[in-house]
Every structure is written in C-alpha cells, then in structure tokens.
Amino acid sequence: MVEVQKDAQTLSDKMKVENMDVYYGSFRAMKDANLNVPDRRVMALIGPSGCGKSTFLRALNRMHDLTPGTRVTGKVTLDGTDIYAANIDPVTVRHRIGMVFQRPNPFPKSIFENVVYGPRIHGENNHKKLVEIAERSLRQAALWDEVKDRLQRSALDLSGGQQQRLCIARVLAVEPEVILMDEPASALDPIATSKIEDLIGELKKEYTVVIVTHSMQQAARISDFTTFFLLGELIEVGTTSDIFTRPGDKRTEDYITGRYG
Amino acid sequence: MVGVRANKAHRDERIALVFLILCSVIFVVGIGLVLGYLAWNGTKLFFQDHYSLLTFLFSPDWDSLNNKFGALPFIAGSLLATGFAIVVGGPLGVAVGVFFSELAPKRVADVMKPAIEVLVGIPSVVYGWLGLTLLVPLIAKVFKVEGDGLLAGGIVLSIMILPTVISLSEDALKVVPNSLREGSAALGATRWETISRVLVPAASSGLAVGIILGIARAIGETLAVQLVLGNASVVPSSFLKPAAALTSEIILDMGDAPDGSPLQHALFSMALLLLLISMVLIVLIHYALRKRA
Amino acid sequence: MARALIATASPEKLNSDRARSRRLLDKFMTGVLWAAASSIIVLLLLFIAYEFVQGWGALSWHFLTGYPSASDAGGGVGPEIFNSFYILILTLIFTLPIAVGAGVYLQEYAGSGRFRDLVQFSAESLATVPSIVMGLFGLLIFVQTFHWHFTAVGGALTLTLLNLPALMRVTQEALGSVADTYREASMGLGATKWQTVLKVILPSAIGPLTTGVVLVAGRIFGETAALVFTAGASVSYGASAYDFNPFHTAETLAVHLWSTHREALVPDADQIANGSALVLLIMVLVFNVVARVVGRQLTVRLTGKA
Numbered sequence: 120m121v122e123v124q125k126d127a128q129t130l131s132d133k134m135k136v137e138n139m140d141v142y143y144g145s146f147r148a149m150k151d152a153n154l155n156v157p158d159r160r161v162m163a164l165i166g167p168s169g170c171g172k173s174t175f176l177r178a179l180n181r182m183h184d185l186t187p188g189t190r191v192t193g194k195v196t197l198d199g200t201d202i203y204a205a206n207i208d209p210v211t212v213r214h215r216i217g218m219v220f221q222r223p224n225p226f227p228k229s230i231f232e233n234v235v236y237g238p239r240i241h242g243e244n245n246h247k248k249l250v251e252i253a254e255r256s257l258r259q260a261a262l263w264d265e266v267k268d269r270l271q272r273s274a275l276d277l278s279g280g281q282q283q284r285l286c287i288a289r290v291l292a293v294e295p296e297v298i299l300m301d302e303p304a305s306a307l308d309p310i311a312t313s314k315i316e317d318l319i320g321e322l323k324k325e326y327t328v329v330i331v332t333h334s335m336q337q338a339a340r341i342s343d344f345t346t347f348f349l350l351g352e353l354i355e356v357g358t359t360s361d362i363f364t365r366p367g368d369k370r371t372e373d374y375i376t377g378r379y380g
Numbered sequence: 381m382v383g384v385r386a387n388k389a390h391r392d393e394r395i396a397l398v399f400l401i402l403c404s405v406i407f408v409v410g411i412g413l414v415l416g417y418l419a420w421n422g423t424k425l426f427f428q429d430h431y432s433l434l435t436f437l438f439s440p441d442w443d444s445l446n447n448k449f450g451a452l453p454f455i456a457g458s459l460l461a462t463g464f465a466i467v468v469g470g471p472l473g474v475a476v477g478v479f480f481s482e483l484a485p486k487r488v489a490d491v492m493k494p495a496i497e498v499l500v501g502i503p504s505v506v507y508g509w510l511g512l513t514l515l516v517p518l519i520a521k522v523f524k525v526e527g528d529g530l531l532a533g534g535i536v537l538s539i540m541i542l543p544t545v546i547s548l549s550e551d552a553l554k555v556v557p558n559s560l561r562e563g564s565a566a567l568g569a570t571r572w573e574t575i576s577r578v579l580v581p582a583a584s585s586g587l588a589v590g591i592i593l594g595i596a597r598a599i600g601e602t603l604a605v606q607l608v609l610g611n612a613s614v615v616p617s618s619f620l621k622p623a624a625a626l627t628s629e630i631i632l633d634m635g636d637a638p639d640g641s642p643l644q645h646a647l648f649s650m651a652l653l654l655l656l657i658s659m660v661l662i663v664l665i666h667y668a669l670r671k672r673a
Numbered sequence: 674m675a676r677a678l679i680a681t682a683s684p685e686k687l688n689s690d691r692a693r694s695r696r697l698l699d700k701f702m703t704g705v706l707w708a709a710a711s712s713i714i715v716l717l718l719l720f721i722a723y724e725f726v727q728g729w730g731a732l733s734w735h736f737l738t739g740y741p742s743a744s745d746a747g748g749g750v751g752p753e754i755f756n757s758f759y760i761l762i763l764t765l766i767f768t769l770p771i772a773v774g775a776g777v778y779l780q781e782y783a784g785s786g787r788f789r790d791l792v793q794f795s796a797e798s799l800a801t802v803p804s805i806v807m808g809l810f811g812l813l814i815f816v817q818t819f820h821w822h823f824t825a826v827g828g829a830l831t832l833t834l835l836n837l838p839a840l841m842r843v844t845q846e847a848l849g850s851v852a853d854t855y856r857e858a859s860m861g862l863g864a865t866k867w868q869t870v871l872k873v874i875l876p877s878a879i880g881p882l883t884t885g886v887v888l889v890a891g892r893i894f895g896e897t898a899a900l901v902f903t904a905g906a907s908v909s910y911g912a913s914a915y916d917f918n919p920f921h922t923a924e925t926l927a928v929h930l931w932s933t934h935r936e937a938l939v940p941d942a943d944q945i946a947n948g949s950a951l952v953l954l955i956m957v958l959v960f961n962v963v964a965r966v967v968g969r970q971l972t973v974r975l976t977g978k979a
C-alpha cells in the first residue's frame with residue numbers, strides 16, 4: 120500500500136475537471152464529474168464495468184473528438200488552461216497528455232520507428248537526436264536491454280508485454296506531462312503485469328499518471344489516490360488508503376467489499 | 381430415422397453435389413480451353429510461318445502487306461497508355477479511396493458511391509465515344525494537333541480504372557485496425573499525419589493490389605482506346621501523335637485478315653501476349669497478398 | 674525538446690509555429706482529398722449531361738424501333754436494341770446456373786483444399802482475360818471450329834465465359850451475407866445441406882444476389898469487344914431482323930455504335946452514334962437504379978428489415 124503523503128494539502132493539481140458531462144449522441148455517459156488530479160502522483164480510476172471510467176479518461180486528452188456524435192461539456196484544465204477552449208488545438212493537447220491503451224497497438228514498423236514516431240511528427244529529424252531520444256525512452260520504459268540489439272526489427276515480433284512497454288516508450292518519447300493509461304495490463308500475463316506496475320512506480324517521479332483499472336488490488340498496489348465511478352457518476356475520491364479502509368460512500372464500500380464486480 | 385422422405389433427400393443431396401462440382405469444373409475447363417486455343421493459335425506465327433519471335437516482339441516495322449510483323453508499335457502503345465493511366469489514375473484513385481475510408485461523412489458517401497458505381501457500368505465504347513467527341517477536340521485545340529494519340533488514350537484509361545482503384549484502396553484502408561488510428565492520434569498526430577505515416581504504409585499491399593488490377597483493366601481495354609488512339613502503326617514518338625495498342629490493332633485488323641494468313645496469326649500472337657501479361661499480373665497480385673499475411 | 678516548445682500552458686504557446694503549419698497541412702490535404710472525390714462526381718455529371726445534349730435530338734420512336742439503313746440517313750437501331758436484350762438474356766440463362774452453382778459449392782461445401790484453390794484460381798484467371806482476347810477465343814471455337822459463323826448463341830457463350838467469375842463472386846458475397854444462425858437452425862432441424870441452401874440460404878440472399886446480377890447484366894448489355902467477332906457487326910435487313918433464332922447474326926447496340934462510326938457509310942453516322950451512346954448511358958442508369966431498388970425491396974420483403 121502506498122504511504123499517505125503528510126503534505127497532501129500542499130500538492131499542486133496538474134489537472135482539474137469541473138462539471139464535465141460526456142454525451143454519446145443523446146445518452147449521457149458521464150454526469151457532472153469533478154476531480155482534481157495531483158501533480159506527479161498516480162490516480163487510479165476504479166468501478167464496475169460500464170461505469171464510465173474509460174469515458175472519463177478519454178475526455179482528459181480529447182480523444183472523444185475523434186468519435187463523431189460524442190460531445191464533452193464542462194471544463195478540463197491543464198495547469199490552469201481549459202483544454203476544451205475554442206482556441207486550443209487538440210493535437211497539441213495530446214502532445215502534453217499521452218495515452219496508453221488496453222491492447223498494445225504498435226505500428227507495423229520497426230521498434231525504432233515506433234518510438235521516434237512522435238518526435239518525427241513534431242519536427243525532429245536529426246538522426247543522432249532521434250537515436251538519443253529512442254534510447255532514453257526505451258530505458259525509461261524498462262525495455263532497452265531487451266531490444267537494443269534489434270531496433271530495426273518489426274515491433275510486431277515482440278511479445279505482448281514487450282509491445283505494451285514499447286507503447287509506453289512511444290508515449291514517453293513525446294515528453295508529455297500527464298500519462299493516461301486505460302487498463303494497460305489487462306491483456307498481459309502476471310509477469311508482464313508486474314513489470315508494468317514497477318514501471319508506473321518509476322514513472323510517477325516525473326509524470327502525472329491517471330490509470331483506469333478493473334483490479335482493486337492493482338489500484339491498491341500502485342496508486343496514491345483513487346476515484347470510484349458508478350453508472351456514469353464520480354462517486355468518491357480520496358487517498359488510496361482512505362478509499363480502501365474507510366470509504367465515505369456506501370456504494371464505494373459495497374464495491375470494495377465485492378458486493379458487485 | 382430412415383424413411384422414404386429421408387432417402388429422397390439424401391439422393392437429392394448427392395445429385396446436387398454432382399451438379400455443383402460440375403459447375404465448378406466448368407471454370408477450370410473454361411480457362412484451360414482459352415489458354416489452350418490461344419496458345420495453339422498464338423504460336424502458329426512462329427511454328428507454322430516461321431516468323432522470328434524476337435522480331436515480333438522488338439521490331440518496330442509493322443507492314444502486313446509486306447510480311448513485316450514487328451509488334452513493337454503496339455506493345456509500346458499499350459505500355460505507354462497503361463503507364464499514363466496508372467501514373468494519373470493510380471494516385472487519384474488511392475486519394476479518393478482514402479477520402480471514402482477516412483474522411484467522408486456517411487451522407488456524402490451515400491451519394492458519391494452510387495455515382496462511382498455508375499462509372500463502372502458505362503460501356504467502354506461509350507467512354508471511347510465520349511473521348512472522341514469531347515476529349516480529342518479539346519486536346520486538338522489546346523495543343524494544336526489532331527488530338528488523337530496516347531494523351532487522349534491515357535486520360536480515358538485513367539478515368540476507366542478509377543472505380544477499381546478507388547474501391548480496392550478503400551477496402552485496404554478499412555481493414556487497418558482502428559487501434560492504430562487511436563494510437564497515432566494519442567501521440568499528437570494530425571489526421572493527415574496519421575493517414576500518410578501510419579495508415580497508407582500499413583495498407584500498402586492492399587493498395588498495390590488495387591493498382592495491379594488497374595493495370596490489368598487498362599491493358600486489356602479495347603474499344604475506348606481504339607476510338608481515341610488514332611490507329612497508327614509506328615512506335616509513337618510523342619503523346620500527341622496517333623498511336624495504337626495491342627487491343628486496338630486486333631479489333632481493327634482481325635475482320636479483314638484472311639483465314640490462316642500470317643497476319644491473322646500475328647494478331648493471335650498479340651492476343652496470346654495480352655493473355656500472358658494478364659496471367660503475370662495475377663501472379664503479382666497473389667505475391668502482394670501473401671506479403672500482407 | 675517538445676516541452677521547451679510549449680513550456681507554459683498559455684494558449685499562445687500551446688499553438689506554436691510548428692503546430693500551426695502542421696494544422697495547415699492537415700487542412701490543405703483534407704481539401705485536396707475532397708477536391709479529388711468531387712472532381713470525379715463532376716466528371717460523371719459532365720459525361721451524362723454532354724451525352725444528353727448531343728444525343729437527345731437523335732432519339733425518336735423511329736430511331737428506337739426502326740431498321741438501320743445501309744447508306745441513307747434516317748436509320749434506326751431497333752434490331753440492335755432487340756439483339757442487346759436477346760443476347761443479354763441468353764447469356765444470363767447460360768451463366769447463372771453455372772456461376773451460382775460454383776459459388777454455392779465454394780461457399781457452402783468446399784473445404785480448403787487443392788480443388789477449391791484450383792477453381793478459385795481459374796475464376797480469377799478467367800476474370801483477367803481481356804474481353805477482346807475472349808472474343809478471339811469465341812471466334813476460334815464458335816465461328817471457325819463449329820462453323821457457326823456469327824451467331825447470337827456464339828456471342829452469348831463467349832460472354833458467358835467472360836462473366837462467370839463476376840457472377841460467381843456476386844453469389845459468394847450474397848451467400849456470405851447470410852447469417853450462420855440460419856444454417857445452424859436448418860441443419861439442426863435435420864435438413865440436408867442442399868435443402869438448406871435451396872430453401873433457406875439462397876432465398877435469404879436474394880436481395881444482394883439480385884442487385885449483383887442486375888449490375889452485371891448492365892455490363893453485359895454494353896459489351897462490345899467480345900461480340901464483334903462472335904455475334905457479328907451486322908444485322909439481316911428486313912422482316913427477319915427481329916429474329917428469335919439464336920443462330921443468326923446479331924449486332925448489338927454497343928457494337929453498332931462502333932461499327933457505324935467505323936464504316937461511316939451513312940451521312941448521319943455521328944448522329945446515330947450519339948443517339949446510340951445516349952441510349953446505352955440511359956440503360957446503364959436504369960440498370961443501376963433497378964439493381965438497387967429491386968434488391969432492397971426483396972430484402973425488406975423477405976427479412977422485414979431494410
């Protein structure tokens with residue numbers, strides 16, 4: 120269990136969500152969500168399937184923009200600026216807020232090209248710099264030793280766990296400030312999962328991490344704060360130890376004690 | 381449960397199976413016959429008339445009255461017209477395929493796609509006629525030439541292969557998993573960057589199949605090119621001078637060629653050449669598809 | 674690197690120069706793609722409009738039903754239109770059983786095996802044979818070897834070979850669109866495979882099957898290169914022109930367009946050609962519309978859903 124920070128009150132908030140609704144067509148998938156995401160901590164989003172935690176996560180980097188018919192209202196700020204403001208380009212938002220998906224999705228390119236995809240797009244073409252970035256990101260993702268001799272091989276040849284760490288390296292290469300993770304280990308075996316969890320523990324030293332997980336044990340292991348969702352509503356948020364030992368809301372307590380899955 | 385009814389059903393099943401297999405066999409027999417008859421008649425020029433294969437393929441002298449059967453003018457015409465069609469129609473077709481797969485809202489696609497299907501249905505003779513009455517005079521005015529030739533032929537062919545390339549490109553792009561689009565967007569790429577850097581490379585073998593089928597369509601096209609190419613029998617020196625293709629030459633001269641004459645045999649050899657080129661293209665397609673898997 | 678570009682969260686910095694040019698490129702290419710697609714639609718409309726303008730004047734009852742003239746102006750294309758339909762129907766009669774049969778076999782019966790690959794490969798090869806080459810094959814077999822000379826049957830058989838692959842693919846796709854649950858339900862009730870195919874699967878697939886067949890029919894209607902040397906480029910004049918004898922020379926409308934222009938014997942050759950082209954174009958549109966409408970109606974009537 121993660122140690123409760125004594126100076127929790129002086130933590131700054133990297134992101135703030137205010138009165139956020141998400142509509143799929145006319146269906147209100149997320150109702151009036153409010154949340155402060157502390158800087159350089161791990162925030163876990165838990166709740167039964169269908170509760171809207173992935174919907175909430177995807178609103179944090181404007182992924183819903185890609186789905187026609189989806190609407191997000193309310194305010195989501197990054198360091199004080201509303202990312203949904205009219206003059207903000209979603210492309211740059213996703214540059215600063217990265218995402219790792221449930222199933223690893225490496226491009227059908229070499230390992231090297233996968234990692235440097237982001238930097239290339241953002242204008243970096245100096246090969247020496249790209250190699251540096253690739254090595255740094257792969258080391259951060261704890262994958263460097265396993266692939267350093269086969270950077271030119273196809274990323275699709277890697278195992279599932281390696282692919283997922285590659286996807287994390289890919290995100291790190293862009294140097295975001297926030298990393299959103301949507302059940303990143305759910306498609307992986309236990310050994311790969313524990314490697315990812317160790318990785319998250321390292322990442323939070325530099326990045327703010329928001330992670331959706333269906334496993335309460337995982338949330339308890341790796342997160343500093345936990346938010347509980349149910350049926351499209353944000354029910355409760357608090358330090359992980361508080362949520363799991365003395366949840367304030369009965370619905371939270373019912374979920375934690377396993378009354379529903 | 382054995383009864384009269386069940387027996388009849390089983391007997392019907394057997395008869396049906398024989399019928400169905402026969403139908404399938406007809407396909408095999410059909411292509412076998414076509415290959416056989418064309419190989420037999422297409423080689424008479426070389427085996428019966430003892431004309432040199434190399435001369436046939438590479439000599440630019442075609443003069444049927446004087447027993448000269450160098451088919452290079454027509455081979456060159458076919459290749460050049462097809463090449464033009466691919467260079468112009470290929471990228472355009474892929475672009476529209478990208479449009480349908482990535483950009484077009486459903487309402488727009490529902491209007492545009494049936495229109496493309498109409499383009500498929502227009503007979504090639506009508507394309508040729510439109511080319512002759514609309515395009516050739518236009519070229520004549522702009523370039524101060526007669527108007528017929530490879531430019532007209534190439535443009536007509538580009539339009540004719542568009543539906544094929546468009547539909548296969550769209551299919552190839554739709555098969556690319558959505559997870560790649562999301563992954564690219566999540567890294568801060570614009571839609572065009574995702575299309576050009578991730579989707580098109582990922583769909584490359586499917587796009588190649590579309591292009592190859594476009595080539596096959598173009599090189600086998602007869603009426604449309606015959607009407608606009610101009611029917612010369614020399615190797616074209618420019619895209620604005622009259623030219624001829626293998627297909628157009630066959631349809632023009634076959635009617636007058638006496639039975640059993642070397643001219644007729646030469647035309648059959650051209651047909652055999654077209655058939656062989658088509659077969660090669662099929663093999664290429666299989667190779668491209670295997671590369672994808 | 675990237676962080677330096679957009680160090681603070683102020684809106685101005687979130688939209689750096691580089692990001693702006695990438696946005697511009699994205700917008701530009703989006704416009705290019707829209708233009709490409711629209712230009713093709715415009716082209717199609719241009720063709721149709723042009724041909725209407727050119728050929729409308731030639732259309733008259735006499736043109737559509739009268740006989741062609743050998744050397745005078747004022748010939749019609751009645752027999753040619755008749756032949757187009759005649760050969761179309763003949764071709765469909767020959768092609769449909771074989772193509773549907775093979776399609777049913779490959780889709781419902783054949784496992785993966787060498788025979789299946791052979792049939793599939795044969796179909797693909799037949800599909801790539803250029804129509805003029807198929808026409809020469811027809812010339813060799815029907816006109817020469819069988820000594821039929823130019824006949825409607827010869828043309829129809831040649832077109833059969835040409836269109837077998839297309840109709841087989843239509844069948845396979847139509848069958849593929851039928852849900853497996855139907856198959857399972859039927860077999861579960863003790864029906865044989867053939868009974869299932871005949872009574873359940875084919876009827877369920879009738880919508881897409883009809884659409885596909887009508888679209889292919891439209892292409893058969895406009896075929897030229899394969900018919901010039903098998904069905905011929907002339908009609909017998911006089912009363913026997915509307916001839917139901919399949920062994921008579923049968924020039925179709927599409928072939929007539931070409932031969933009229935080629936021979937240029939009549940003074941109004943261009944006008945006849947324009948009129949023929951317009952009729953062909955109108956037929957294409959009709960075939961397309963009928964294919965969709967009838968196909969959809971059949972599906973709705975059968976399954977109760979659009």
